[in-house]
Amino acid sequence: MDESGSASTAEAGLEVRDLRVAYGRRRGRAEVVKGVSFGIAPGETLGLVGESGSGKTTIGRALLGLVPVTGGSITFRGHDITRLPRSRRRAVARDIQVVFQDPYSSLNPSMTIEDILVEPLRVAGVADGRSRVRELLRQVGLPDDAGTRYPSEFSGGQRQRIAIARAVAQRPGLVICDEPTSALDLTTQARALGLLRRIQRETGAAYLFISHDLGVVREVSDRIAVLHEGAIVEMGDSEQVSLRPSHPYTRRLQLATPVPDPDVQARRRQRRRELLKADA
Template sequence: MQEPVLKAEDLVVRYGGRRGGTTVIDGVSFDLYAGETLSLVGESGSGKTTIGRAVLGLAPVTGGTVSFRGETVSNVPRARRRRFARDIQVVFQDPYSSLNPSMTVASILVEPLAAAGISDGAKRVRDLLDAVGLPADSGQRYPREFSGGQRQRIAIARALALDPSVIVCDEPTSALDVTTQAKVLKLLQDLQRETGVAYLFISHDLGVVNSVSDRIAVLHQGRIVEIGAAREVATNPQHPYTRRLQMAAPVADPEKQRRRRAKRLELEAASAG
């Protein structure tokens, strides 16, 4: 049986102390397998981004564990954490703020390679730019010279630089227009087929995750309320919160949207009663 590449077990994240404070993540468990996309979806404040930050070592884990290929990566010393930097990368929501505006694209892509002691960075930069569909001369330009979608491609190239096993995609398309969003999602799927990378995909938009996910975990108030195959969650949601998310997802047909909105109000009224 295939072992998960990334695993969270009874994960708890609490701010303000172990005994008091605010619990943001409360006993979350999931497995992520090689070549798979597991999406964490929920409204703002549901805890999905905090889970991504805990996986990356950017948020303290109060309870439970996060492990990579069976080795604990949560709450480990910084020197030991750096060992996992090659294997677990991230693409953030806003590519402009995550890319150093004073560095050329080539310098941005070479930086993680140099830190890992990888030589022949120039060839790797050309390969990365080609992989994400950017011209070869992009390396000599600065992030400000690119569109939002192109900047996100640069961020994806940087995440791919060290051939990671897992990429945390934290709302990677929410700052893009619909057309550009579709192109970036297709790029992520194409790269996954080519490399076998696993995505922990974080989004508030159930419509987006329905199209890219193998499995979906629905978060509500810091807990997973439903997890399953993407098709099952999309077509036959079991939890009332998941059904509300489905009904809130935008659709192109105004009449269908109107019926969804009416049904959502009906469900909310029934819950309140």
């Protein structure tokens, strides 16, 4: 692994080099991702953490091909997907899937769960999609008859399980988890994180876990990259970054993570205010 924290292409499922994304026309152009580099090996989880507006979701969208890349490269399984012809890019993109933040809006309310899960399998040319759907429902802990029901008949946690099933339906090499637990209560959040970890152990997929919450990222990540104003300011082992951060911005994120003890929480809030004043 090099000093940027990026694994070599030979071992990585994903390698991002000097990624840049800008919005707007030439005169009013704003660069929102500024030379970001990282790698994720198969079976590894990289947590990408930062506050709203830091550029983390834009990076996820760039990996999915949903925003134009203005510089750098995204290499996945040996293919630079930023330079592939559109026809080949679609084939590679099927091996990169996403779990969105909101389990309520990410599922089509007019489709049954079976139809929601069969659709990507049909596009991929899977012959026995219905059998695969039953397998997926069991994998995420839902009964077989869940396939005949509609999203409105499920709780938020169950809907996120369905969203996870859809993301892993084609056995992708990379899953982008974009704030997948922020809309869930703490108990349901813990179950969803446990499910993601179990599926990763079973499939060997790489995860990019995007969140604003350093505490949540620490729970699921092998390594953490801290994003601030479009640039990575700190990267390293999950425990090291979350418990012994070296960058002032990471320390602010650490102090923003809630703890159950009200006295400790009050001291953390005060310390965070002091850091914010010092940076102003």
